[in-house]
Amino acid sequence: MSIERGSATRFLIIDDHPLFREALHSAVELAYPDSDALDAASLEDACELLDDDEGFDLALLDLSIPGVTGMDGLLHLRAHYPRLPVVVVSGSEDAPIVAQVMAYGAAGFIPKSSKKATLAHAIQQVMNGATYLPDKYSATNDEPLDDVTRDMIERLSSLTPQQIRVLRMICNGLLNKQIAYELQVGETTVKAHVSEILRKLGVSSRTQAVIEVKKLEALGTAEPFDTSATAHPGEKPVSQHS
Incomplete structure (x- = not known):
């Protein structure tokens, strides 16, 4: 219309x-x-x-x-x-x-x-x-965020909605195969998302990405990546695989 x-x-x-x-x-x-x-x-x-x-x-x-x-x-x-x-x-x-x-x-x-x-x-x-x-x-x-924190917030805000979902699952400890199952996509697609997330965040590993998110969570500035967050429409809840 x-x-x-x-x-x-x-x-x-x-x-x-x-x-x-x-x-x-x-x-x-x-x-x-x-x-x-x-x-x-x-x-x-x-x-x-x-x-x-x-x-x-x-x-x-x-x-x-x-x-x-x-x-x-x-x-x-x-x-x-x-x-x-x-x-x-x-x-x-x-x-x-x-x-x-x-x-x-x-x-x-x-x-x-x-x-x-x-x-x-x-x-x-x-x-x-x-x-x-x-x-x-x-x-x-009165207490502005330091330049490093603000830069990471800007990097996080550049992620697409699907990349946000993948990052949230990474923070929950899921592997690529598990993320692929949850999102009902191929593992190759997940690997591409992970590579792009690392590039956008300027980090070299999944562990470093999680560390950066945890730092922001401690400041109260990373709510979209809260590991207790609920699933999105069409997205299956994150299961806790062993």
Whole structure:
């Protein structure tokens, strides 16, 4: 289905909760009365809209949507639609999560507890080219990540969704044959993924890759690779092979 592209400012709201989608629509209308806003209840629905017409000016993304673990939704949007600014609107308001969201290239972070006027102000600020963080999170910038850590975060964010899944399984201790079974692909395909992961991370072995991920997990900046993460849609849960 083709979407007609008009001259109005256009927003994409990605949230599985109908009441909060309605709240975001209301905030968008307050900020930009003549705008168009479409919504999606899942990342898959959002990508269908974006693939059909990339003419959106801003996406408002909830981190906790069906079929998405941790920062995977944000990473996917940043990797596949790099021109689209993404603001995370989340009920998870811990400072490490905010720092991680911003490190992965979000244009802002808005707590779901914010009032409509605050939501509207944040949307306007991002649309004017600035990033948005509530005042209570200004402390996240007081102790910036060191260059080495930030570089590794950028390297991790360059991984494709499938490479993220493979890396998560590597961190769970699975061998190539086991990963191939879980993803229902050939072992040669897995080997290619592993080689590309090592290249992107700038490491020479699987062990070094795991060490780097564990370092970031200790800082609270590697949630997408948490070994307790659930499976993705179409991906079988990781079994603990001996």
